[in-house]
Amino acid sequence: MTRVWKLPLLLALCGVVVAAGLAFGGSPVAAGLYLLLCAALAGMNSPLFFPKALGAAEARRRSAADGRPVVYWRPGCKYCLRLRLRLGRTARQLHWVDIWRDPEAAAVVRAANDGDETVPTVVIDGRPYTNPDPAWLRARLPAA
Structure with missing residues (x-):
């Protein structure tokens, strides 16, 4: 059961980490866009999409x-x-x-x-x- 959530969770976690780095680096708009993109990819690869x-x-x-x-x-x-x-x-x-x-x-x-x-x-x-x-x-x- 947990195997089906590995990729979506990994995508979401990477999105949070990169977005945090961009936000602290002075690019809050880019951070928000990157976070939205990773959240969309995580959602599409989750069992919730099907x-x-x-x-x-x-x-x-x-x-x-x-x-x-x-x-x-x-x-x-x-x-x-x-x-x-x-x-x-x-x-x-x-x-x-x-x-x-x-x-x-x-x-x-x-x-x-x-x-x-x-x-x-x-x-x-x-x-x-x-x-x-x-x-x-x-x-x-x-x-x-």
Whole structure:
């Protein structure tokens, strides 16, 4: 659980340290801007930025019921962040599973990627797709 917060906390801590140095050096505006930038990066790399993560079994059950894809991801992954940002509001239609919180999910990803934990791995109708294009994925979402 603490592993998912390491990168966001590190970004926030670095932002505070550098901003303090800039503020004491006589650049309060630059310090404030740097602190805002680091806070934004920390927030985007935190689990808070992604929709609520489900367990792998629950996500598969929900996907079977409503036909929505399951996205296996992990915090700190720039490709997962890219997918989340480019999907925009439609990202909430997907079932997100954090592989660092669910060992079963990590096993699903390893089975789909020849033993590697390559994310994002999206499962649509039981078939895995590794790092799909967001536009391609958006086109395969069921109609609301």
